[in-house]
Every structure is written in structure tokens, then in C-alpha cells.
Amino acid sequence: MSYISYFDLLGTRGFCEDHNIYFDNMEKFYKAIVDMSCFLKGHGRIGIFSDCAYAESNDLQCLLQFLTELRDRLISDGLFFNAVVKAGQLGVDSISKGVKPKCRSTEEKSSLQEDLGNEDKPTVFGVKFTEKDIAKLYILQSNFKGIGIYIDKNITDKEIYDAGYRITKCFFMSKTNEDGKKWIPVEYRDIAFNPSRYGDKSISNTLSIILSALYSSYVKAPNYGIYYISILCNIIRSYRTGFKWNLSINKFEEQPVAFNVIFNILSNYHQAVEHIVGIENLLLIMLDEIYNCSELHYNEKRDITKLYVNKTCLRTKYIHSLNTIPGFLFSNTNKNNSNKNLFIRLCQEIFSTEFVHNVITTIQSSNPSNNWREDA
Amino acid sequence: MPERKIERKTIFLYPQTMREDTDSYIEISQLITDIKTIINISNKQIEELLCDTCFSEIKCMPSVTMRCIGETNQSFNDYKNVRICIIKYNEYDYSDNYKDIIKSYNNGSSDISHLIALHINQKCNKVKFYKESDNDFDVVVETGLDFLDKLLISIMLDISIYHYFCLSSSIDNRKRFNVMKYKYLYKKYKMNTPDNIYGQAFSEKEKLYLPFSLYNVIQISENSKNEKENIEDLISEFAEFLVESMAEKVQISKNGTVCDPYDHKKDTYEILEKYIERNIDSLETPCVIIIFDQKATKNSLPIVLNYDKESNRIPSWAEKLMDDSNGYDIYKLQKDVKK
Numbered sequence: 001m002s003y004i005s006y007f008d009l010l011g012t013r014g015f016c017e018d019h020n021i022y023f024d025n026m027e028k029f030y031k032a033i034v035d036m037s038c039f040l041k042g043h044g045r046i047g048i049f050s051d052c053a054y055a056e057s058n059d060l061q062c063l064l065q066f067l068t069e070l071r072d073r074l075i076s077d078g079l080f081f082n083a084v085v086k087a088g089q090l091g092v093d094s095i096s097k098g099v100k101p102k103c104r105s106t107e108e109k110s111s112l113q114e115d116l117g118n119e120d121k122p123t124v125f126g127v128k129f130t131e132k133d134i135a136k137l138y139i140l141q142s143n144f145k146g147i148g149i150y151i152d153k154n155i156t157d158k159e160i161y162d163a164g165y166r167i168t169k170c171f172f173m174s175k176t177n178e179d180g181k182k183w184i185p186v187e188y189r190d191i192a193f194n195p196s197r198y199g200d201k202s203i204s205n206t207l208s209i210i211l212s213a214l215y216s217s218y219v220k221a222p223n224y225g226i227y228y229i230s231i232l233c234n235i236i237r238s239y240r241t242g243f244k245w246n247l248s249i250n251k252f253e254e255q256p257v258a259f260n261v262i263f264n265i266l267s268n269y270h271q272a273v274e275h276i277v278g279i280e281n282l283l284l285i286m287l288d289e290i291y292n293c294s295e296l297h298y299n300e301k302r303d304i305t306k307l308y309v310n311k312t313c314l315r316t317k318y319i320h321s322l323n324t325i326p327g328f329l330f331s332n333t334n335k336n337n338s339n340k341n342l343f344i345r346l347c348q349e350i351f352s353t354e355f356v357h358n359v360i361t362t363i364q365s366s367n368p369s370n371n372w373r374e375d376a
Numbered sequence: 377m378p379e380r381k382i383e384r385k386t387i388f389l390y391p392q393t394m395r396e397d398t399d400s401y402i403e404i405s406q407l408i409t410d411i412k413t414i415i416n417i418s419n420k421q422i423e424e425l426l427c428d429t430c431f432s433e434i435k436c437m438p439s440v441t442m443r444c445i446g447e448t449n450q451s452f453n454d455y456k457n458v459r460i461c462i463i464k465y466n467e468y469d470y471s472d473n474y475k476d477i478i479k480s481y482n483n484g485s486s487d488i489s490h491l492i493a494l495h496i497n498q499k500c501n502k503v504k505f506y507k508e509s510d511n512d513f514d515v516v517v518e519t520g521l522d523f524l525d526k527l528l529i530s531i532m533l534d535i536s537i538y539h540y541f542c543l544s545s546s547i548d549n550r551k552r553f554n555v556m557k558y559k560y561l562y563k564k565y566k567m568n569t570p571d572n573i574y575g576q577a578f579s580e581k582e583k584l585y586l587p588f589s590l591y592n593v594i595q596i597s598e599n600s601k602n603e604k605e606n607i608e609d610l611i612s613e614f615a616e617f618l619v620e621s622m623a624e625k626v627q628i629s630k631n632g633t634v635c636d637p638y639d640h641k642k643d644t645y646e647i648l649e650k651y652i653e654r655n656i657d658s659l660e661t662p663c664v665i666i667i668f669d670q671k672a673t674k675n676s677l678p679i680v681l682n683y684d685k686e687s688n689r690i691p692s693w694a695e696k697l698m699d700d701s702n703g704y705d706i707y708k709l710q711k712d713v714k715k
Contacts, residue, residue, distance in 0.1 A: 069406070202413070202521070208420070
């Protein structure tokens with residue numbers, strides 16, 4: 001069995017505006033690939049061309065280790081890639097063709113050979129692929145509008161698990177095929193970050209780098225910021241333990257750093273990021289993880305949901321259209337036991353209680369003699 | 377006046393690991409990734425600290441770049457800017473990697489006034505500065521990854537504040553300055569006991585590089601005071617340090633003559649004498665007078681700054697200078713009560 005990957009560096013066109021930045025970033029990219037190539041442990045190889053690379057390995061564990069270590073190393077340098085992985089073969093064939101010039105004299109021949117190349121300096125050099133899988137790989141990568149490692153359907157969850165990695169169910173935003181104008185979330189599988197490697201401070205540092213790059217890109221154009229949604233989703237799904245809710249003050253005593261940061265952005269700085277289409281869906285991903293947390297009780301989950309759905313970005317998007325929320329944003333897609341159903345139920349409870357409370361309060365304040373009672 | 381900005385790049389070297397030993401390669405590779413992340417963040421934080429706080433002008437923007445020792449890449453032969461080297465990571469020892477760097481440093485090819493060896497110990501949750509007799513580094517710093525950003529920021533802040541006060545860029549001056557700094561810090565933090573921020577007891581005679589701003593950087597990270605106040609304190613303390621360490625003591629009589637004058641080589645001494653003569657009636661001592669060398673100032677005339685009376689003395693001191701020639705002299709005046 002063989003596995004193949006294609007990945008490219010994000011934002012290269014932007015680097016080109018300053019050739020020094022372009023050169024530095026390419027150097028970092030190449031060095032990172034070369035340094036991390038040892039993780040293939042002799043079970044594969046990598047081909048680099050400009051700002052992209054192909055990798056092939058007969059060992060999925062090695063290939064994933066190479067990609068995850070590369071991902072982390074690039075982030076540390078403030079760089080990001082989007083990669084796809086599928087089972088298949090590249091069929092790599094190298095090209096190296098020199099052209100012998102037809103010349104009248106020995107001097108002309110010697111001079112032309114120097115300019116045009118001979119067999120030691122080929123006129124044409126490169127790589128071609130002989131297997132069909134390369135076409136599917138290329139299409140997958142072109143359609144993946146996010147940062148991360150996209151795992152194709154032809155690799156099963158079990159294969160990933162057996163390789164020692166965890167799948168995270170993530171999403172990226174893409175334009176629909178119908179009119180090319182509407183953005184919709186598209187689900188995909190990514191590889192989790194390793195939570196045991198990082199303490200809170202390290203995760204904060206990584207998040208700072210990502211958010212800095214996100215905003216820097218977003219300032220140029222809203223669509224550039226959209227690419228970062230997938231990696232933020234993956235971070236939420238990767239660092240998802242350590243919740244403690246204080247019922248009396250309606251606040252978290254403890255929560256994962258990523259949740260705290262992203263919730264803060266979407267609560268207090270939403271206007272700064274409001275044109276990043278789909279970013280509010282990160283709140284739903286966070287709620288999904290909260291619902292999966294066995295340490296939290298139903299009442300706590302309800303209160304947390306109330307805190308989240310009252311955020312403007314979520315409320316304006318989904319109130320009166322909860323049924324349109326894509327099911328894949330939540331776990332347990334079994335209809336009888338779905339986090340999406342739990343979310344809808346809690347929203348119904350929260351908003352109807354709020355509505356009745358507001359109505360009663362209005363009536364009581366205008367006519368105090370009426371003994372209207374709110375139902376519990 | 378055109379903006380003058382010095383760029384001081386610190387090269388941070390990490391070891392080339394043996395690829396045959398895959399387990400250690402994995403560990404070191406992940407360490408390098410973690411350190412690169414910390415450096416990325418530290419560079420951003422120093423930029424914020426310098427731009428958003430109370431420096432009236434950014435004269436020097438320092439930054440840290442990471443490089444692998446033994447890279448064949450032609451772009452790295454920048455031995456002269458190597459300041460930090462990882463010599464140990466937990467039980468792995470990489471001291472042997474840096475012989476050429478040390479040779480270059482010792483023979484004067486380096487532009488760095490202090491070479492720092494870093495021992496990253498994951499079990500260490502504080503920082504410890506010490507000297508090892510069997511290596512030529514100016515200091516060994518042992519710390520964990522959680523403290524590394526504070527160390528880097530304090531090193532860069534020291535560089536920036538040195539240039540903020542327009543002290544001389546000459547390598548000899550910078551080396552002498554480190555010795556002066558050590559003596560001042562030794563006294564300030566009573567470092568003959570281990571209970572100080574540099575992690576252990578020191579002797580007065582040691583010559584060790586210590587970052588001046590470490591205390592303030594720790595305070596900023598602990599949020600015990602806001603950033604602006606911490607930086608204001610740092611700039612004030614640094615100015616006090618310069619006054620205490622560099623000021624020449626001058627005794628003057630009631631009528632303004634200098635007691636025990638001697639054949640002074642400093643250009644500013646004549647200016648001082650004239651200043652005292654003109655202002656003797658209003659001069660209150662003890663006081664500190666800073667005289668800016670005529671060639672070093674933005675004005676055509678030398679500037680005299682009565683340090684104790686200037687209400688906004690720190691910025692005005694640093695603002696008046698136009699280059700890094702250490703173009704000022706500090707005098708501490710005391711009236712002789714007998715004469």
C-alpha cells in the first residue's frame with residue numbers, strides 16, 4: 001500500500017511583493033522540508049518544486065509524522081501549508097534532456113553548448129508523474145480552501161488510528177458550485193495537534209502566530225482570512241479537555257486556552273473579524289466539544305449554550321434557522337443521539353424562556369396589578 | 377533630522393543533530409520547533425514594547441534569528457553576530473559544536489560583546505546564570521522553555537536601551553560596559569546570596585553578562601504593573617545606573633572654582649567650568665550635570681542638562697543626541713564646605 005501527499009505554501013503571491021521576504025520564506029520552507037524528511041525514515045521521498053512539494057511513502061505513520069512535524073515547524077516560522085493525503089501512487093519519472101546544437105565550427109559549438117546546455121546541463125529538467133492518482137490528488141488540493149492536512153476518504157479512520165494519530169472533524173469554507181457566490185462550510189478530516197506536547201503557554205504562542213497571520217491576511221482581503229478557519233477548528237478539536245464551569249457566577253473557572261481566546265475574539269472583537277465568512281461556526285464546534293465533555297452536567301451545558309448563543313455573530317446567523325446548521329459540525333450524527341439535536345433543544349428552551357420573561361416583564365412594569373406568573 | 381535606526385540582529389545557534397540517532401533527532405527537532413515559536417513571539421513582543429511604551433524614539437530595533445550550526449547554506453557565515461548558542465538540552469551535550477564560534481569571538485572577529493551559552497533544562501522552572509571554567513562563554517544560562525521568552529526579551533531590551541542612551545557602539549566600550557553593569561547589579565540585588573532574580577549567589581569579582589532589564593521583563597509578564605510603567609521604571613533605573621557608574625566627581629568652592637583641578641582631557645570639562653562660573657549662585661549641590669559634546673549634538677552648541685532639575689529628564693537626555701559616539705560626560709558636583 002502506498003500513500004501520497006501534495007502540499008503547497010500559503011500566501012506565496014503575497015510574499016512576491018518583497019523579494020527579500022519571498023526568498024527568506026522559501027528558504028525556511030525548503031529547510032523545514034529537508035529537516036523533517038528524516039521522519040520518513042527511508043520509507044519514502046519528497047519532491048520539491050517552487051512553493052509546493054509532493055511526498056510518497058509506503059508507511060502511513062511515517063508520512064503523517066513528516067507532515068505533522070512539518071506543519072508545526074512551518075507554524076513556528078509563521079508559515080502555513082495546505083496538504084492533502086490519499087492512498088495511491090505518484091509514479092515519479094525524472095526528466096533531464098540536453099540538446100546537442102548543430103554548429104558550423106568547433107568554436108561556435110563550444111560557445112553554444114555553454115549557453116544552451118549539454119548533457120551535463122540539461123535543457124529541460126523536471127519530474128513527471130505516470131500514475132492517475134496524481135490528478136485526483138491535485139483536484140483535492142485545489143478544492144481544499146484551508147490550512148491543514150486533508151485526509152482523503154480512501155484512507156479509513158482505523159488506518160489513521162493504527163498509525164498512532166487522531167482524526168479531527170473539521171471544516172473549511174468554500175463557494176458553492178451553483179452560483180459561485182455563496183460560501184458554505186465543507187467538512188473534512190484533519191490530523192490533531194498533539195496535546196501532550198504543549199502546555200498552555202505553548203498553545204498560546206502558537207495561537208498568537210496563527211491569529212497574527214490571520215489578521216495580517218484579512219487586512220489585505222476578507223477572503224484571505226477564511227483560509228485560517230480550518231486550522232483554528234483543528235486546534236479547538238485537538239485541545240479540548242479541562243473544563244470547569246461555575247454555576248453561581250455563570251463563568252468558566254477553567255477551560256482550554258484555545259476556547260478562551262476564540263470565544264473572546266468572537267464576543268468582544270467580532271466586528272474586527274465579521275467579514276471572515278463562517279468564523280461564527282467555530283462557536284458551534286466549541287459547543288460540540290463542550291457537549292462531549294463528560295465532566296459537565298446538563299445544567300452547565302445549558303448555561304454555557306446560553307452564553308454562546310447570545311453572541312451576536314451566532315444569534316443573527318442562526319436564530320429562526322437552526323435547522324439549516326450543517327449536521328457535520330456536531331458529533332454523533334445518529335439522529336437519536338446527536339449534539340445538534342441537543343443544541344437545538346437547548347436553544348428552544350433558552351430563547352422561549354427569554355421571550356416569555358421579556359413579555360411578562362413588560363406587562364408587569366406597565367400594569368403591576370396583573371399577577372402574571374412565569375412558568376418555570 | 378533623518379531617522380537613525382540601528383539594527384542589531386542576534387543569531388541564536390542550535391546544534392545539527394545526528395540523524396542516525398532517530399529518537400534524539402525527533403526530540404531535538406521538536407525542541408527546535410518550540411524554540412522557533414518562542415523566538416517568533418519574542419520578536420513581536422519586543423517590537424510592541426519598543427513602539428507602544430515610553431521610548432521617545434526607537435534608535436535600535438533588535439531581533440533574534442535562529443540558525444543551525446554547521447549549515448552548509450551559504451547565507452549563514454554570520455559568526456560575527458552569533459550571541460546565543462544552545463550547548464545543552466536536558467542530558468544532551470552540544471558544547472563541542474561551537475569551537476569555531478568561540479575562536480572567532482576570542483580573536484576579535486565577532487561584533488558581539490557577550491557570548492551566551494544556553495542550557496535548556498525542561499525540569500527548570502526558573503533561570504540560573506553562571507560561569508563555567510571550561511568554556512569561553514561570558515555566561516551560561518540554564519532555564520526551561522517557559523522562561524526563554526523573558527530571557528530573550530530582556531537581552532534585546534538591554535541592547536535597545538543601550539542605544540537609546542546613545543552609548544558608544546565600539547566593541548571595547550560595550551565589553552567594559554558589561555563589567556560596569558555587573559558591578560551595579562551585584563550591589564543593587566545583593567547578589568552574594570542565592571535569593572535574587574539571576575538564580576544564584578555570585579562573587580563581586582566575577583565578570584558575568586547579566587541582562588539589566590530582566591527584573592522589569594518578569595514584572596511585565598506577571599502583570600504586576602502595566603507595561604508602560606515598567607518601561608518608565610526601567611529607563612529611569614538605567615539612567616541612575618549610568619549616573620552612578622559613569623559620573624566624574626567634582627568638588628567646587630563657594631565661588632565656583634574647581635577644587636584640585638587637573639589637566640583634564642575631556643572636551644566637556646571647560647564647558648563645565650564655564651557653566652559653574654555662570655551659575656554658582658543658583659547651583660544647588662550635590663547635583664548631576666550632563667554635558668553633551670558639541671560634535672555629538674543636534675545643535676551647534678553643546679547642551680548642558682541639569683539632571684536633577686529637568687522635569688522630564690530622561691527623554692530629553694536621550695533625544696538630544698544624534699549619534700552613538702557616547703557624546704556626553706556626566707559630572708557629579710559637590711560644594712566643598714571648607715572653602
